[in-house]
Amino acid sequence: MKGLAAVAAPAEQAPRARRFARSGRRRAQPAGPPPLVEPGELEPTIYRFILKYSLRQQIFLLLLTLASFPFLYYSLELPKTIINDAIHGKRFPRGVFGMSLGQIEYLMALCGAFLVLLFINGAFKYYINTFKGQLGERMLRRFRYSLYLRLLRFPLTYFQKTSSAQIIPMITVECEQLGGFIGDAFVLPLFQGGQLLTIIFFMFVQDPMLGAAAVALYPMQGYVIPRLQRKVNALVKRRVRTIREVADRVQQSAAGITEIQANDTVKLQLTDFAHTLGVIYDIRYEIYNRKFFVKFLNNFIGQLTPFFFYSIGGYLVIRGHLSFGALVAVLAAYKDLASPWKELLDFYQNKENTRITYEQIVEQFQPPGMIDAGLLLDEPETIPPFTGEVSAANLSLAEDDKSRIIDAVSFTLGLDEHAAVIGQSDSGKNELALLLARLVRPTGGRVTIGGIDLAELPVAVIGRRIGYVGSAPYLFTGTLRENLLLGLRHHPITAPVYGDDGLARRRARQLEEARRSGNIDFDLHADWIDYRSAGVADAAGLAVRVTEVLRRLGFEEDVYAFGLRGRLDPAANPELAERLLTARRALAERLVADGITNLVETYDPSRFNSNATVAENLLFGTPIGPAFEFEALADNTYVLEVLDKVGLTDDLVEVGREVAATMVEMFSGLPPGHEFFEQYSFIAANEISEFAAIVGAVDGAPATTLPPDQRRKLLSLPFKLVAARHRLDVLDEPMRARLLEARRVFRADLPESARGQIAFFDPDRYNAAASLQDNILFGKVAYGEADATVRIPEVLSEVLDALSLRQAVIDVGLDYNVGTGGSRLSPAQRQRTAIARAVLKRPDLLILGEATSALDGPVQAKVTEGVREEMSGRGLIWVLHRASLARNFDRVLVMSAGKLQEQGRFTELNHKDSLTALLMAAE
């Protein structure tokens, strides 16, 4: 902890890291008690886990069960009294608690007592079961949490060797059964065992010989059954492993679906999968066989005991050594013995199963080289910036087979210098970056900054003062903003304010519950953003800062485009919605001023829009949800109703016929599956012959004579028509006027229940369902105007700039959902997001490992410049994938075969025969 002390508290007493952790968290959660220390090592067996974390609850559960016994006993006893004493009894009235009761009253009193007992028994059962369930869930939560925490501590190399698909079922399904078992772990064997012993004791009291006969076979069962069970256990282990393989295989197939289809390896995959399923089947079948054999044996032996009773007991009765009554009593007691014995056996099998599962999970979560939990979680009181120099001394990294990836690399670099690392892809330059960022531990040597060994610093220091971006950075599912601000969210900064008292109480209870299971008790709903470390005062400042960084990285335009395509909830941000409406008016004025009104056809409630589809003209709004999707409009009963009302149905069917006829004429010569169908046709290739038949059947006769299903087919076509684009000349003026009438009726008669399913275009209202751009443009970009697609975005951008709305659009763009693992961004966009993320936290040292490899040449130069400007005065180590990019750096480190071969200024190194010159020449 020496290094930490130097950073965190330069004073003489170096407090232990764990205390930092507490103080740090207490600051974040001023109200709550200090959180539990994070779970340490995993207990090797499930019973040790149970005892360590739930001993008190288990004892409580036992006492509770014991307390329930008297009531249970009396509820069994009372019916006897009712029958013998109250119903068959004589001598009434009787005195009970000083009262004199007649027979009926006495019977009623006893039945009342019986009812009360039933209720008490039920209550006990209910409470015990709930308590067990709660205990099990808490323990399960604790276990899963510790597993996940350990996962976060795994060394980076772990997932090169193990697929995450093997880990996922361990944390999700495999441990599920532990919860159910934990509640029963002690209570069940003690309860059932106690019952068993009581009955055996009773039998011994009746007759020691018979008692001995009852238990005579127990030693044999105790010997044979565990032995048989052991085989079952081994099978269970194999089954778990095989199921994990299945998970792994499924994940690989999902990831490699392209290769499977591209290489037609489908049948091999299926066969392989079927084979594995076969293995599971065999294992399962054998488990069943053995498991039920154990049961069979148990039952058989159980049935064997009465044999002794009849033979030995009968002998003793005949000889007069035993009373007949005693034999009957022993036989009756023996019947009661079967139930607890069976319960115990089930418990034993279940216990074995759970024990193995637990051990098999724990075993997987013990990889070598795990990061110390303290380093991962400690929160120093303060984290001052690094000063001084970065220094690598004899840095080495060896593979398991001792081959060296990094070989005794030493250099020193000022924290205000920018160094480029170049070399061939296998030179070890990327591994060097990982070592310098302390993401991989060196096998020899060390990295220090300002004299402090990085190996000793908690992640809290490394992760905030050093930035690292690799070549394939990972983005988390969520918004672009969340991804960009990831590096600013280390712990809660401001506790959330819950206006609602009930909500506040619910949150407090949730956190209390987290503490009970040893989980971290931070509030997810707090503001986690550390504005200070981003160098801004508040959210508004951060927005400006984010935009600045995006601009430096040439990423601003992309996000602006996301913003234009994005949506805004006017209820949540009425002020911005109002400003966007101002932009709508400003744009309209601008179009007039520039004389380019022909480039946009504005939505006018009283005019047909020839650049919009017929469907859009009819709806005159944006559908919300599936009911009024444009594609399905011809099947919507309300739409059909409206068309009937204005008498448009037949005419639209006729239009559909004309469209179909033209399409059939043009497209029928093409082979099915031709790309033109997809791109241009109104009719899919597989439907063309059907439409040809319809068109042929009509042949001049009015389309109204067609059967309804064919009419519906034809009716679906006109909805897709865009008059200005398709130029089919099938929508004449009167027809357009009647479509406007249909538009009016559609809106006026729309039933109340459907009002939420469409956001109508309204010149004075913001449309929540439409994108920002559609709201501002409030119309369609005209087809057939050469300039429209270039000029309109330009004008739009100028209008937004003039109204200072650009920042607002970018803010909306930051809400863009990046998709699973960032899949909705291009690799170049992902890389820039990751660099922006690293830059935003203002690290003292930024390490980039081929972080711009997906960018195009010119963009790359711009990004390189942008990052260097951003990091000026601070340290930058950049592993470049092209040597020529190193030209302007203060220093160049040239790696080859794991060794640092050359270092110095680019101009010094770039001479004849130098490695640098060779690398340059190889480009």
Place this chain on the structure above:
Amino acid sequence: MSLQQEFELLRRVPFFAEIEPAKLKLLAFMSQRVGFDDKKSVVRQGEPADAAYLIIEGEADVVLEGPAGPITVATLGPNEIFGEIAILCDAPRNATVRARGRLVTLRIAKDPFMRMVQEFPNMAVSIMQELAHRLEATNNQLRTATSEVRRLREAAPAA
């Protein structure tokens, strides 16, 4: 102006005259109507060719950008087509074409055009015939020009 009218216009262009009506209609349908305001460039000299243009309304100047500055070498009017050779042979534009007053064109993009040629060999034959005619015409012009040059040379007094 409707698809039907565009189709009629295309039919009158010798280049497309022999193509089956249904196919030509499809070509018209896959093409876009594009309007240009006065002085706007339709194509620029040196840029890669991605489409041919048929003039529907208005006129366009053909401008050669030479070292001595731009020279207008021709003016095209309705029903005239330009850029059709360039999309066949992947050559860059050899001249700039600029709207003279309001100009409306039918833009026949290279990709659908080439796909149609591949799909319908008859179309390729029609185009080949048209090109052969043009080559023949060019050869004739060349022959006339060559003999003219020879005549001028012989007539000139030996220096």
